[in-house]
Amino acid sequence: MEIDIMRLAKLAKLSIPEEKVEEFRKKMEDIIQMVEKLPDLDTQGSLVDPTNTMELRKDEVQPSFPRDEMLQNAPYTAAGCILIPKVVD
Amino acid sequence: MDKLYSLTAAQMKDLLDRKEVTSVEITKSVIDRIEKTDGEIQAYTSYNFDQALQQAAAADEKRAKGETVSELAGIPVAVKDNMCTKNLRTTAGSKMLGNFVPPYNATVVEKLIADGAVIIGKTTMDEFAMGSSGENSAFQVARNPWDTTRVPGGSSSGSAATVAASQVPLALGSDTGGSIRQPACLTGIVGMKPTYGAVSRYGLIAYGSSLDQIGPMARTVDDAAMLFKAICGKDKMDATSKDYTYTPYGDSVKGMKLGLPKEYFGEGISAEVKERIYQAVEVLKAQGAEIVEVSLPSTDYALSAYYIIACAEASSNLGRYDGVKYGFTGSDRSSLENLYVSSRSEGFGEEVQRRILLGTYVLSSGFYDAYYKKAKVLQKVIAKEFDDALKLCDAIITPLNPTTAFKIGEKSNDPVAMWAGDICTVTLNIAGLPGINVPCGFDSNNMPIGFQVLGRKFSESTLLTIAKCYENTVGGFAVKEF
Numbered sequence: 001m002e003i004d005i006m007r008l009a010k011l012a013k014l015s016i017p018e019e020k021v022e023e024f025r026k027k028m029e030d031i032i033q034m035v036e037k038l039p040d041l042d043t044q045g046s047l048v049d050p051t052n053t054m055e056l057r058k059d060e061v062q063p064s065f066p067r068d069e070m071l072q073n074a075p076y077t078a079a080g081c082i083l084i085p086k087v088v089d
Numbered sequence: 090m091d092k093l094y095s096l097t098a099a100q101m102k103d104l105l106d107r108k109e110v111t112s113v114e115i116t117k118s119v120i121d122r123i124e125k126t127d128g129e130i131q132a133y134t135s136y137n138f139d140q141a142l143q144q145a146a147a148a149d150e151k152r153a154k155g156e157t158v159s160e161l162a163g164i165p166v167a168v169k170d171n172m173c174t175k176n177l178r179t180t181a182g183s184k185m186l187g188n189f190v191p192p193y194n195a196t197v198v199e200k201l202i203a204d205g206a207v208i209i210g211k212t213t214m215d216e217f218a219m220g221s222s223g224e225n226s227a228f229q230v231a232r233n234p235w236d237t238t239r240v241p242g243g244s245s246s247g248s249a250a251t252v253a254a255s256q257v258p259l260a261l262g263s264d265t266g267g268s269i270r271q272p273a274c275l276t277g278i279v280g281m282k283p284t285y286g287a288v289s290r291y292g293l294i295a296y297g298s299s300l301d302q303i304g305p306m307a308r309t310v311d312d313a314a315m316l317f318k319a320i321c322g323k324d325k326m327d328a329t330s331k332d333y334t335y336t337p338y339g340d341s342v343k344g345m346k347l348g349l350p351k352e353y354f355g356e357g358i359s360a361e362v363k364e365r366i367y368q369a370v371e372v373l374k375a376q377g378a379e380i381v382e383v384s385l386p387s388t389d390y391a392l393s394a395y396y397i398i399a400c401a402e403a404s405s406n407l408g409r410y411d412g413v414k415y416g417f418t419g420s421d422r423s424s425l426e427n428l429y430v431s432s433r434s435e436g437f438g439e440e441v442q443r444r445i446l447l448g449t450y451v452l453s454s455g456f457y458d459a460y461y462k463k464a465k466v467l468q469k470v471i472a473k474e475f476d477d478a479l480k481l482c483d484a485i486i487t488p489l490n491p492t493t494a495f496k497i498g499e500k501s502n503d504p505v506a507m508w509a510g511d512i513c514t515v516t517l518n519i520a521g522l523p524g525i526n527v528p529c530g531f532d533s534n535n536m537p538i539g540f541q542v543l544g545r546k547f548s549e550s551t552l553l554t555i556a557k558c559y560e561n562t563v564g565g566f567a568v569k570e571f
Binding site for chain 2: 014031047056
């Protein structure tokens with residue numbers, strides 16, 4: 001099986017350097033060959049597990065983190081906001 | 090008293106309760122030990138020594154005042170570097186989080202601090218917990234104290250190495266496909282992956298959220314149990330955590346039925362490993378356990394199911410690392426798209442990128458049914474087989490790893506060979522069951538071997554009982570003089 005590694009990289013927002021493309025593709029093909037080992041199973045029907053009912057918390061207003069603490073790890077900030085490259089002209 | 094660092098947590102607790110030592114003395118001894126040996130072991134990515142001494146002093150003060158304290162009060166614990174620690178760098182072994190300082194504590198860390206434990210530092214790990222050798226750390230490769238040219242296993246490599254090298258008695262690890270049990274096995278210590286939901290995952294940097302679980306690593310069963318008891322239970326911050334009543338364990342296997350699944354003793358398992366495990370089974374049999382044969386026919390497919398599910402979840406979980414809100418930011422800010430791509434390509438290591446790509450592939454349109462959905466259906470089949478097998482016995486015994494610790498570099502360029510080593514451990518995560526590594530001797534290179542005891546959901550006390558019985562019968566586990 002041939003893998004379109006560049007398409008996958010694009011979907012995953014990764015860029016693979018040209019000199020690494022072949023290596024990545026080869027390893028990926030080996031891996032896919034390994035995980036392809038699956039039995040014939042009926043995949044119709046829902047994946048929801050009816051015995052595992054998750055409890056939702058009440059939707060209540062609660063104190064959150066202070067803005068300045070949240071921004072401490074942000075790479076670029078100004079005026080209490082996170083800075084990103086311009087997205088509209 | 091010299092060599093305080095080498096005591097078990099239970100011994101430390103006794104001395105502290107009898108006021109024969111202080112936590113500050115223990116903590117200083119541990120720090121000194123780490124300073125002397127960590128150049129070689131490389132178990133830590135961050136030290137927390139100043140704060141640890143303050144925590145120790147606080148625990149001492151409470152004891153001096155006669156206040157009731159928890160079992161862990163004043164006892165040093167190492168924490169894997171994928172659990173958030175407030176104001177203490179938490180990297181998940183990745184350049185992506187190389188400078189990340191969390192504004193909050195993971196629930197497990199919060200619980201340890203509330204108990205008065207001393208947080209000694211953050212341990213080395215495979216990047217984002219993806220790896221079985223520790224070699225995928227962006228910073229350093231932790232060493233196996235039994236032979237420092239060999240890996241300690243992974244991904245909780247530093248947690249295993251620091252406990253095995255007697256730098257510290259207790260460490261927290263996390264286990265998505267074997268990352269607590271396998272390094273415990275390769276370094277000859279006890280490591281338990283609790284039932285999914287037994288321990289809160291809040292503040293654990295996610296890999297495969299439906300499989301991830303935090304658990305204890307220690308040199309004795311009692312110590313592992315002490316740490317587990319402190320961290321288990323429901324947490325409102327983790328909707329998948331469950332009410333958990335910790336039940337004390339015993340030390341007798343008399344009358345217990347232990348299952349041996351033939352699928353786990355096949356060709357891929359080294360002869361030395363098998364032989365040691367059969368001997369361990371004989372030990373338990375002599376203590377009154379009944380051995381029954383059980384079957385887990387889908388074992389062969391478990392690796393596929395595991396890697397598909399884990400990588401699918403990882404590709405979603407790691408989508409958050411975009412160079413914008415926190416973490417590493419890329420060099421190309423010419424557009425938002427380029428910022429995302431450069432941040433992720435420069436910030437993630439190769440193995441992480443590989444798993445993201447696999448996850449992207451199995452979730453992509455046209456392949457979802459063939460891979461992801463099939464793996465999820467298979468997950469149910471595997472869980473059902475475990476349920477059926479565990480109706481015939483109280484617990485199941487298997488090898489934990491096909492081989493003993495391998496040399497650094499031996500498998501690092503062959504992901505398929507590395508992944509294949511996880512065959513004995515991933516099945517539990519898929520089924521959500523608990524499992525524990527119990528050390529059971531050495532191979533001809535004097536490298537540790539371990540067996541796995543696994544059981545029904547929330548049967549940790551049964552697993553601990555079996556492990557404790559074995560530990561008592563063989564007169565305790567060997568500790569590496571390092």
